[in-house]
Amino acid sequence: MNDQELLAQIQNNDQLAFKELVKRYQKAVVNTCMGFVHNTDDARDLAQEVFIEVYQSIAKFRGDAKLSTWIYRIAVNKSLNFLRSHKKNSLLKSIEQFFKGEKNTHYEIAHNQSADSELLNNETAHVLNKALESLPENQRIAFVLSKYDEMPYAKISEVMDISVSSVESLLFRAKKNLQTKLVHFYTNKPKIN
Amino acid sequence: MNCNEVHKQILFFAEATAHENQMQEIQKHLTACNECNSLYINILTNLKNIETEKTSQSDELFFEQLQAKLNQKQKTNANLHLHSFRQVLEPLKIAAVIALGIFLGVLIGNSSEQTVQTEQAQTETYSLEDEFTKEIYFAGNDLAYESVEEYLTETNSQNK
Numbered sequence: 001m002n003d004q005e006l007l008a009q010i011q012n013n014d015q016l017a018f019k020e021l022v023k024r025y026q027k028a029v030v031n032t033c034m035g036f037v038h039n040t041d042d043a044r045d046l047a048q049e050v051f052i053e054v055y056q057s058i059a060k061f062r063g064d065a066k067l068s069t070w071i072y073r074i075a076v077n078k079s080l081n082f083l084r085s086h087k088k089n090s091l092l093k094s095i096e097q098f099f100k101g102e103k104n105t106h107y108e109i110a111h112n113q114s115a116d117s118e119l120l121n122n123e124t125a126h127v128l129n130k131a132l133e134s135l136p137e138n139q140r141i142a143f144v145l146s147k148y149d150e151m152p153y154a155k156i157s158e159v160m161d162i163s164v165s166s167v168e169s170l171l172f173r174a175k176k177n178l179q180t181k182l183v184h185f186y187t188n189k190p191k192i193n
Numbered sequence: 194m195n196c197n198e199v200h201k202q203i204l205f206f207a208e209a210t211a212h213e214n215q216m217q218e219i220q221k222h223l224t225a226c227n228e229c230n231s232l233y234i235n236i237l238t239n240l241k242n243i244e245t246e247k248t249s250q251s252d253e254l255f256f257e258q259l260q261a262k263l264n265q266k267q268k269t270n271a272n273l274h275l276h277s278f279r280q281v282l283e284p285l286k287i288a289a290v291i292a293l294g295i296f297l298g299v300l301i302g303n304s305s306e307q308t309v310q311t312e313q314a315q316t317e318t319y320s321l322e323d324e325f326t327k328e329i330y331f332a333g334n335d336l337a338y339e340s341v342e343e344y345l346t347e348t349n350s351q352n353k
Contacts (some may be wrong), residue, residue, distance in 0.1 A: 022256050030248045038246065048259045052266060128239040147243050179204035179236075186235050187200070187228070 003067040010058050029075045035144030036079035038129045050075045072159045131181040139174035194218045199229050207236045
């Protein structure tokens with residue numbers, strides 16, 4: 001059964017078809033979320049939120065994009081929203097800790113400005129994740145879709161709604177930025193660029 | 194190739210996407226430079242970390258948990274609808290009570306006004322009738338109409 005047939009059956013309230021859809025996209029959605037949040041439980045919860053959103057709005061899905069593209073877009077948006085709310089919460093927590101006189105253990109208040117210095121304080125296993133977090137949003141999306149979902153450029157361009165050459169350029173810049181940050185971290189010397 | 198040039202291509206080398214001739218030159222440099230070689234190993238470890246993060250197996254409980262969450266959400270949504278309906282209904286109830294109060298007030302006001310008007314009308318009719326009978330009664334009896342004392346006081350004061 002292809003995606004179109006599956007879609008038609010789900011729109012007719014076929015629960016088995018929805019189960020099939022979840023089975024088909026579960027791994028991909030979890031991996032996409034994992035690429036942003038780097039935590040198995042959070043990625044799993046987010047993936048479930050993605051499928052809930054799919055279930056609730058599938059009746060309104062007009063089929064302008066492919067079903068898979070639509071699902072990936074929801075996954076990316078949910079993950080980015082999760083990160084934004086997480087950042088807000090951690091900022092509030094940091095302020096609360098500051099006023100309570102506690103030491104800030106995990107997240108920095110000025111997260112974006114101190115991304116480089118933060119890299120130095122984290123374990124090696126988290127270096128790439130931290131470097132990824134400091135990338136501009138569109139570069140990060142392109143990198144995650146490429147590396148975590150092993151998506152071809154054409155598919156990334158569909159999900160991000162940009163041209164293939166823009167995807168190439170975004171990925172190149174993302175890798176360059178990551179390389180700069182990683183080299184800086186491991187050699188502990190000024191940036192190359 | 195020096196260390197700086199290698200650093201500018203190290204990630205592309207690690208993922209084997211650099212140009213073929215650059216790959217060979219970097220490879221040559223790495224065998225001679227320990228620092229760059231350890232940097233290469235670290236970056237390669239980081240890239241492999243992505244592979245370990247990725248899910249390779251499908252979770253059997255995933256769909257069941259998803260369904261439980263969906264049911265929970267539907268219940269919450271139904272409760273939310275009920276709550277929002279109640280929220281809309283509450284001011285309507287208050288408005289209805291106020292409108293009823295005003296209506297009853299107007300109704301009571303109107304009925305009492307009517308009573309007063311009827312009483313007034315009755316009184317007016319009575320006094321008119323009374324005056325009329327007085328007129329008839331006093332027509333041939335001036336003394337009964339005007340008391341003697343009053344008449345005398347008035348004439349006395351006129352004479353003075």
